[in-house]
Amino acid sequence: MNMTAEIISGTKIAKEIREELKAKVDELKKKGVTPGLVMVRVGEDPASVSYVTAKSKASDELGILSETIVLPEDTKEDVLLAKVEELNKDPRFHGILVQLPLPKHIDSDKVLNAIDPRKDVDGFHPVNVGRLLIGNPYFMPCTPHGVQELLIRSGNSPEGKHVVICGRSNIVGKPVMAILMQKQKGANATVTVVHTGTKDMASIVRQADIVIAAMGKPKAITADMVKEGAVVIDVGVNQVGTTPEGKRILVGDSDFEAIKEKAKAITPVPGGVGPMTVTMLMVNTVRAAEMQSA
Numbered sequence: 001m002n003m004t005a006e007i008i009s010g011t012k013i014a015k016e017i018r019e020e021l022k023a024k025v026d027e028l029k030k031k032g033v034t035p036g037l038v039m040v041r042v043g044e045d046p047a048s049v050s051y052v053t054a055k056s057k058a059s060d061e062l063g064i065l066s067e068t069i070v071l072p073e074d075t076k077e078d079v080l081l082a083k084v085e086e087l088n089k090d091p092r093f094h095g096i097l098v099q100l101p102l103p104k105h106i107d108s109d110k111v112l113n114a115i116d117p118r119k120d121v122d123g124f125h126p127v128n129v130g131r132l133l134i135g136n137p138y139f140m141p142c143t144p145h146g147v148q149e150l151l152i153r154s155g156n157s158p159e160g161k162h163v164v165i166c167g168r169s170n171i172v173g174k175p176v177m178a179i180l181m182q183k184q185k186g187a188n189a190t191v192t193v194v195h196t197g198t199k200d201m202a203s204i205v206r207q208a209d210i211v212i213a214a215m216g217k218p219k220a221i222t223a224d225m226v227k228e229g230a231v232v233i234d235v236g237v238n239q240v241g242t243t244p245e246g247k248r249i250l251v252g253d254s255d256f257e258a259i260k261e262k263a264k265a266i267t268p269v270p271g272g273v274g275p276m277t278v279t280m281l282m283v284n285t286v287r288a289a290e291m292q293s294a
C-alpha cells in the first residue's frame with residue numbers, strides 16, 4: 001500500500017514549545033528571577049557567529065537575559081578557563097554555553113569540563129553525560145532532546161518501538177540512544193545503534209519502526225532501507241551546493257522525496273530537527289534558572 005508521509009514540522013513544534021516556555025519565564029520573573037544565559041565565543045568562525053546570534057535572538061524573544069562574550073582567536077586556554085570560572089560564580093547567569101569548535105590551541109574537553117554541571121545547558125559535561133545514562137540528567141543535550149520531543153509531540157512516541165539510530169557521535173547518536181532507552185515515559189524504546197563498523201546496515205535499518213539518521217552523509221538512508229510505515233527523523237545537515245543566488249542547498253541524511261512515499265512520517269531538512277536545537281537550549285536555560293532558584 002502506498003502512502004504519503006506526514007511531514008513533521010520542527011518549526012511548528014519548536015514554536016509550540018517556546019509558547020509554553022514563555023509562560024514559565026513569566027512565572028520565574030514574578031518570583032524575581034530572570035533566566036540568564038551567557039555564551040562565550042572565541043574567534044570569528046562564521047558558523048559560530050550565526051549560531052550564537054540565533055541563540056541570542058531566541059533568548060530575547062522569550063525574555064531570557066542573554067550576553068555574548070567574544071574573545072579573540074588567539075585567547076590562551078588559561079584565560080578562557082578563568083573566564084568560565086568567573087561565570088560559574090556569576091549569579092546572573094544560570095546557563096553557560098561555550099560555542100564549539102574552539103581554536104585548535106585550546107583543549108575543548110578541558111574547557112567543557114570546567115563548566116559547573118548545574119550551568120551546563122549544552123549537556124556536554126561528563127557529569128551530565130553520566131547522569132543522562134543513569135536516567136537522571138540535569139540537562140539533556142539539545143539536539144537529542146529535540147529528537148525525542150519531535151517524536152512525542154508528533155504522536156509517534158518511541159515507547160515499545162524498535163528505534164535504529166544511524167551514527168554514534170557524542171553529540172547526537174550516543175545521547176539519543178541514552179534518552180530513548182530509559183525506562184521512562186516518552187522513551188522505553190528498543191534501541192539499536194549502527195555505524196561504520198556495522199555489517200549490512202540496510203537490513204538492520206529495515207527492521208526499524210523509527211529511524212534516526214545522524215551520519216552527516218547526504219541521502220545515505222534510501223527508500224529501500226526503510227520499512228513501510230516507519231517514522232524517519234533526519235538530523236543530518238549536508239550542504240550539497242549553492243543556488244545561483246548564492247544560497248546554500250541543504251539536504252539531510254535521508255532521501256526525503258522517495259521515503260515520504262513509504263514512511264508514516266518524516267522530518268524535512270531544513271525545518272525538522274534544526275529549529276528544535278535552539279529551542280531545547282532555551283528549555284535547558286529555564287530549567288537551570290528553576291533549579292538554581294528552588
Ligand SMILES: NC(=O)c1ccc[n+]([C@@H]2O[C@H](COP(=O)([O-])OP(=O)(O)OC[C@H]3O[C@@H](n4cnc5c(N)ncnc54)[C@H](OP(=O)(O)O)[C@@H]3O)[C@@H](O)[C@H]2O)c1
Nearest residue numbers: 143167168169172195196214215216235236237273274277
Ligand atoms: N540539526 C541540528 O541541530 C544538528 C545538530 C548536530 C548535528 N547535526 C548534523 O547531524 C549529522 C551528524 O552529526 P554528528 O556531529 O553526529 O556527526 P559525526 O560526529 O561526524 O558522527 C557521524 C556518525 O555517523 C557514522 N557514520 C558516518 N557515515 C556512516 C555510514 N556511511 N554508515 C554508517 N554510519 C556512518 C559515524 O560512524 P563512526 O563512529 O563509525 O565513524 C559516526 O558515528 C551532521 O550532518 C550534522 O551536521 C545537526
